């Protein structure tokens with residue numbers, strides 16, 4: 347028996363001994379680079395010295411999301427949990443505990459509530475537009491942060507007093523923008539998490555003690571009242587982690603909106619126009635989510651020995667599924683390197699093919715519950731850029747920096763000569 351395990355383990359090609367630095371330098375290209383050297387869609391290496399099987403592709407994604415095989419408990423590396431996701435939240439839960447916590451997120455994000463968030467976001471963008479028209483230049487990525495932070499806090503029932511707006515927004519941005527930075531940047535993200543959790547733990551206590559009465563359907567009210575399967579309320583710190591799981595990624599949608607503006611400028615032949623209908627806008631949004639890198643990979647740990655593709659894996663092995671490599675896998679996508687929104691005229695993609703926000707079934711597995719929010723906010727942003735404002739992109743660095751996580755154009759999209767569009771002024 348032992349012999350067969352050894353033999354089958356030898357079927358996995360070995361990558362470099364420890365790939366932490368290689369991964370951090372080229373997070374979106376690392377798995378593809380090693381796979382093209384070793385052949386196939388799977389290899390083993392070490393990340394932060396821990397043995398890790400790296401995977402890409404639809405079949406690998408399906409295997410990765412099999413809950414009988416995989417656990418999430420402690421799977422993400424500590425630096426990610428200390429900044430981006432926090433500790434004790436839904437991302438690291440398994441089984442019944444995960445399902446119950448996940449249900450809470452899904453219940454917060456009904457179609458009606460998602461539209462309400464989209465409306466707030468659009469209103470705040472329009473309110474900000476006159477200030478942009480007075481600036482000689484606006485760095486679009488940075489200008490989106492206060493709009494998204496104010497919209498999502500208001501929607502979630504979280505008070506954001508004027509004197510705290512700048513620092514709370516800056517901390518929310520540090521959590522996703524500097525989580526993967528090396529040195530001081532990463533340290534700043536850790537500090538931002540401590541401050542943000544302390545702030546929101548106080549807000550949770552205020553809601554429980556009725557010093558604050560948020561609307562019943564708001565994220566704050568629902569998370570403050572949530573009970574795990576043992577009947578206990580979440581501790582204020584864990585409730586704060588879950589509230590941050592709503593606020594932080596909504597502000598992170600600024601990355602996708604910046605990439606939308608990049609795509610509009612870079613691929614005019616396939617970009618929608620002010621006359622485009624909703625389904626055309628939707629296809630462009632999907633293609634941007636497929637084509638551009640954002641969240642590089644997700645991690646899990648095998649809960650038992652199992653065999654897959656003739657390879658036997660031991661319990662406790664870490665697995666890393668490359669999301670971007672799957673979204674651009676030539677076995678799945680025709681000419682994946684070409685921006686072609688029309689590929690989304692076909693509607694029967696499996697739940698493991700387009701996975702920029704994870705794969706599988708959202709209510710049963712760890713797939714992101716915020717996809718509807720992202721689609722809503724991106725579609726509205728596209729309409730704003732096409733129909734509500736006019737602007738120019740001056741000469742700037744438009745190259746996507748793939749060594750950065752999240753990847754962004756070098757200049758983060760500089761806009762000039764911003765004006766309210768004539769057409770929209772006539773309509774109002």
Ligand code: HEM
Pocket residue numbers: 436437438448451591592593595596598599600602640641644645702703704705711712713714715716717719720
């Ligand atoms: C900004 C764009 C976003 C990206 C790229 C993104 C990406 C992801 C990814 C890759 C995962 C992990 C999936 C897995 O572990 O299998 C995830 C999980 C999650 N996301 Fe998002 N997300 C985004 C926006 C949002 C929004 C707007 C929300 C909430 C309003 C949200 C809430 C969550 C939560 C709560 C989880 C944990 C789910 C679980 O473990 O069951 N995300 N997201």
